[in-house]
Amino acid sequence: MKNNYMHQLYMGTVGDTKTLEQHFTRMAEQGWMIEKIGLFTHRYRAVEPCKKCFFVDLLPQITAFDYPENEDAQDYRSICEESGWDFIAANKQLHVFCADGENPAPMPIHTDNAIQAKIYLKACRKYELPWLLYALFMFWFSSPIGKGVELFLSNISLFMAIGYCFFLIGFIWTFGFVLRWYMRTRKSAKNDMPLPKVNYNLSKLRNKVFLVGIVVFLVCMITGIVLEIVGGMSLIILPMMLIPISAVGVGFWVRRQIDTKRRTRAANIGFFIIVIVVMELVLLGAMGVVVNGIISSPLHSDSLDNRPVLTLNDVGITDAPSSYNTRIKGTVAVPVDYEHWEINQQGSTRTQVYRSISSTLTRRLYDHCAEGLANDFDAIRSTTQEVIIFTSEEAAFWGAEEGMAQFYTGSNAAELLLMNGKTILRLTIEGEDMSLETVSQAVQKLWGDAFQTQ
Secondary structure, eight states, X not given: OOOOEEEEEOXXXXXXXXXXXXXXXXXXXXXXXXXXXXXXXXXEEEOOXXXXXXXXXXXXXXXXXXXXXXXXXXXXXXXXXXXXOEEEEEETTEEEEEEETTSOOOOOSOOOHHHHHHHHHHHIIIIIHHHHHHHHHHHHHHOGGGGGGGGGGOHHHHHHHHHHHXXXXXXXXXXXXXXXXXXXXXXXXXXXXXXXXXXXXXHHHHHHHHHHHHHHHHHHHHHHHHHHHHTTOOGGGHXXXXXXXXXXXXXXXXXXXXXXXXXXXXXXXXXXXXXXXXXXXXXXXXXXXXXHHHHHSOSOOSOOTTOOOXXXXXXXXXXXXXXXXXXXXXXXXXXXXXXXXXXXXXXEEEEEEEEOSSHHHHHHHHHHHHHHHHHHHHHTXXXXXXXXXXXXXXXXXXXXXXXXEEEETTTTEEEEEEEETTEEEEEEEEETTOOHHHHHHHHHHHHHHHHHXX
């Protein structure tokens, strides 16, 4: 008869190790016997419901660079089996044993509380705390949450920020538990006391919250990448996003190589270093290819379709542009986000258009652009006449509800920032013999075209 299996995801900490004894006991009573433990999963085999007593322990001699079936592991399992425990499964340091629950529990393996506490403290300090601190470091420096309104201009940043919020709930809870458990266990080691008790139900809930946060973060990240590609992101950037995924895949491959082939610890460390060096060289080469692809990619990357822009011809420059470019993006929060510029010897025009899904977000985008315009003015004050905040009548002259402008001395150039409804126009215009009336009519026409496409 074919065996039935069930898999469970598991994100427990070192402090949760002993709660697995209670969990495996309950699963056996429900007809599921633990058969294999992996890095993030447990596999159970269907059996007749039974009463079993489990013993879960850490073997400190085994490190991440040791072959898991080495002599230390075999000797340790032999000692436990001689004490009446049956070996079930292991994953590096973590070992699972069981005994018949109908009979008295076999002799405890650990009789010295201080030694056992020090084993768990060492595992936490060596493997768990560095990972949690690294995750905290990466979140602090890579989180998109602090980007402000620019967050809404990228699907990747927007969805990753949503994912980060879910991830943080479980991470903060887990990080706080680990720190508190570590301090309590240090006290146990100092006073020769048993390991501190961990509430089984709270442990199970915390691990589920942490796991759901990780899954939601990954789903949000993938969703953001897919939407960014669909929205017009250059596919040449995709290899840069595949780099961290490839690194994870290489990490799992290295782990499998260490776990399936007998080598010494020094040989495994050397193998790991060689793989890291080779991977770094490959990544540097891949980055070079991506950068060269970006540099050599055509200047005109996207078609405008029916998107309205301010062209050289609109402001009275009849010569064809010598250079032009279009950037089209758009997110779920700001569906319309594109930029187009044209240039020749007589002048240049640059058009940026934003249209968001809410008036509040439009206001924040407008304030952000206004701040950028003011900062540009401060940076080049010597060549700029002034920044003008339009009155209602002046804004209406340009066909907008609200706006501001920056005029440059020494050249016939201006930059306009205009808002009407949920649409924002940011225009830069420069040219010889351009009249204000011609530019105003072109901008008003642009507003009409913009609203017709809503």
